[in-house]
Amino acid sequence: MAPTTETLTAERILEATEEVLRRHGPAKATVVDVARALGVSHGSVYRHFRTKAALREAVTKRWLDRTSEALFAIVGRDRAPETLLREWLCALFDAKRRKAGDDPELFATFSVLTGENSRVVDQHIEELTAQLTEILRDGITRGAFVVTDPEVAARAVFHATGRFHDPTYAGSWKRPEAQAEFDAVLDLLLRGLRAADRPQH
Amino acid sequence: MAPTTETLTAERILEATEEVLRRHGPAKATVVDVARALGVSHGSVYRHFRTKAALREAVTKRWLDRTSEALFAIVGRDRAPETLLREWLCALFDAKRRKAGDDPELFATFSVLTGENSRVVDQHIEELTAQLTEILRDGITRGAFVVTDPEVAARAVFHATGRFHDPTYAGSWKRPEAQAEFDAVLDLLLRGLRAADRPQH
DNA sequence: CAGCTGACAAATATTGAAATCTGTCAGCTG
DNA sequence: CAGCTGACAGATTTCAATATTTGTCAGCTG
Numbered sequence: 354m355a356p357t358t359e360t361l362t363a364e365r366i367l368e369a370t371e372e373v374l375r376r377h378g379p380a381k382a383t384v385v386d387v388a389r390a391l392g393v394s395h396g397s398v399y400r401h402f403r404t405k406a407a408l409r410e411a412v413t414k415r416w417l418d419r420t421s422e423a424l425f426a427i428v429g430r431d432r433a434p435e436t437l438l439r440e441w442l443c444a445l446f447d448a449k450r451r452k453a454g455d456d457p458e459l460f461a462t463f464s465v466l467t468g469e470n471s472r473v474v475d476q477h478i479e480e481l482t483a484q485l486t487e488i489l490r491d492g493i494t495r496g497a498f499v500v501t502d503p504e505v506a507a508r509a510v511f512h513a514t515g516r517f518h519d520p521t522y523a524g525s526w527k528r529p530e531a532q533a534e535f536d537a538v539l540d541l542l543l544r545g546l547r548a549a550d551r552p553q554h
Numbered sequence: 555m556a557p558t559t560e561t562l563t564a565e566r567i568l569e570a571t572e573e574v575l576r577r578h579g580p581a582k583a584t585v586v587d588v589a590r591a592l593g594v595s596h597g598s599v600y601r602h603f604r605t606k607a608a609l610r611e612a613v614t615k616r617w618l619d620r621t622s623e624a625l626f627a628i629v630g631r632d633r634a635p636e637t638l639l640r641e642w643l644c645a646l647f648d649a650k651r652r653k654a655g656d657d658p659e660l661f662a663t664f665s666v667l668t669g670e671n672s673r674v675v676d677q678h679i680e681e682l683t684a685q686l687t688e689i690l691r692d693g694i695t696r697g698a699f700v701v702t703d704p705e706v707a708a709r710a711v712f713h714a715t716g717r718f719h720d721p722t723y724a725g726s727w728k729r730p731e732a733q734a735e736f737d738a739v740l741d742l743l744l745r746g747l748r749a750a751d752r753p754q755h
Numbered sequence: 756c757a758g759c760t761g762a763c764a765a766a767t768a769t770t771g772a773a774a775t776c777t778g779t780c781a782g783c784t785g
Numbered sequence: 786c787a788g789c790t791g792a793c794a795g796a797t798t799t800c801a802a803t804a805t806t807t808g809t810c811a812g813c814t815g
Contacts, residue, residue, distance in 0.1 A: 361788085383776060394790050399778060509738035513714035521722050537710035545746030562758085584806060595760050600808060 361393055363401045363411075370412045371459065379462040384408065410473045413463050416456075417477040420448045421484075428484050434492030435543055441488060442510075445481070446517040446526075446535055453523040464520040482507045489546070498546045510542055562594055564602045564612075571613045572660065580663040585609065611674045614664050617657075618678040621649045622685075629685050635693030636744055642689055643711075646682070647718040647727075647736055654724040665721040683708045690747070699747045711743055 359365070369390045373382045384405050388395035402408040427441045453460045467474050485507035492498035500506040516522050517535045525531060560566070570591045574583045585606050589596035603609040628642045654661045668675050686708035693699035701707040717723050718736045726732060 384778090385776065395777085396779080396791070397789055400788070403778090405777065505734075505738050506742065508735065509742045512717045512735060513739050513742065516713045516716050533706075534709065534713060537706050538714050541707065541710045541714065541746040542742060543746075545742040545744075549750070585808090586806070596807085597761070597809080598759055601758070604808090606807065 361391065361397055361401070365391065366398055366401055366408070367412055367415055370408055371416070374409075374412060374462055375456065375458050378458040379409070379465050409462060410466065410471060413459075413466055413471075414473045414476075416452075416459055416463065417473070420445075420452070421477065421480045423448060424481065424484060428487055434488065434495055434497035435547065438485075438488050438492065438510075438546070439539060439543065441484070442514060442517075442539060443535075446514075449518045449520070449523075450526045453520070453526060460520065460523065464523070467520050478511070482511050485510055492546070497548060499548045500546060506546065510546075513542055514538060562592065562598055562602070566592065567599055567602055567609070568613055568616055571609055572617070575610075575613060575663055576657065576659050579659040580610070580666050610663060611667065611672060614660075614667055614672075615674045615677075617653075617660055618664065618674070621646075621653070622678065622681045624649060625682065625685060629688055635689065635696055635698035636748065639686075639689050639693065639711075639747070640740060640744065642685070643715060643718075643740060644736075647715075650719045650721070650724075651727045654721070654727060661721065661724065665724070668721050679712070683712050686711055693747070698749060700749045701747060707747065711747075714743055715739060
């Protein structure tokens with residue numbers, strides 16, 4: 354549609370693909386569409402991405418990385434460990450909910466990859482649990498949390514909150530009870546992590 | 555296949571349908587198949603069930619009720635509240651895992667209904683959370699749990715353990731880590747429910 | 756006459772032929 | 786000659802014709 358004199362880069366292809374996916378969704382988007390949007394032949398796209406699947410994954414990775422980075426900023430905040438964990442998990446739920454609402458087609462792409470156990474999604478999950486582990490580890494050293502193994506606990510927290518970040522459940526995030534349900538799970542988990550000589554909020 | 559002199563009852567139809575579903579799975583099973591298995595015309599089946607969907611739901615309800623009943627037996631056991639909750643949740647995970655493994659076609663039927671937000675599945679979930687509420691309530695009166703609202707907490711526990719009973723995740727139940735992951739979530743939740751003057755297990 | 760049958764219309768699923776898309780590559784072009 | 790094109794084979798999707806299934810009901814039957 355807009356043939357540019359600029360050289361064709363992986364980055365430009367990713368941008369165009371994101372736009373095409375946004376417009377057509379994962380089911381209808383073709384690499385011919387992407388090539389057309391860039392004003393090149395579809396063969397050129399294959400010079401930068403071996404397969405259509407690789408392209409979809411790269412786009413999704415970029416999209417997920419934006420969330421990981423936003424969440425990573427929270428890990429560094431100067432807060433009581435409990436507050437930090439609360440803020441981080443709220444931000445995670447918020448981010449996913451917003452993505453599902455504002456960007457349904459890209460979210461659908463992400464859901465498809467999740468269903469296919471894509472490496473990209475696994476990596477995203479590992480990154481998130483690594484951040485969680487960091488928060489827990491910090492909370493332990495500061496005496497706020499009592500946890501044997503922060504990695505195991507991080508995974509447990511991630512699993513226990515799955516309903517609020519796993520795309521499978523995206524449909525239920527619109528329901529008015531969703532936030533209260535999230536809060537209930539969060540309270541329970543925080544109480545479980547908290548050191549015994551707890552300030553009984 | 556085996557035309558009987560016996561009168562056609564809802565019960566007999568349910569049995570035959572369960573068998574047909576087991577053999578063909580939810581995608582292939584037809585009400586003509588069910589009628590053939592009973593040696594009647596398919597019109598007769600519609601005398602007892604208004605639609606095919608109603609029939610599928612009735613079969614699934616029966617199948618789910620067997621689990622609910624088995625779990626209900628645990629609620630009455632004479633145990634420390636914490637032990638009781640642990641046994642109940644383990645039994646829930648076990649039951650689902652076994653059903654997914656031993657009865658894949660009926661489990662698939664259940665999964666389909668879950669995806670369609672069927673009334674039957676909602677009812678099953680309500681029954682299970684009611685049992686959970688009962689366990690928590692008992693634990694509160696006996697001073698073992700500290701929980702503001704047992705209903706809210708029951709729902710939170712149910713949501714937090716979703717990965718280990720929601721059919722969406724059935725695929726992951728075979729993985730060797732599954733049990734350890736379940737234990738980690740369970741420990742965290744129990745710690746969150748436990749009264750402050752806890753016997754530090 | 757309660758309960759079943761079987762013929763039927765409408766909805767849904769299957770099939771197979773045509774169209775489109777993916778992925779490759781020889782050769783063109785700036 | 787690095788990078789793009791476009792023609793091509795094989796894989797996949799679409800589409801429309803066909804077949805099956807669902808759900809109804811008038812009438813048969815024990």
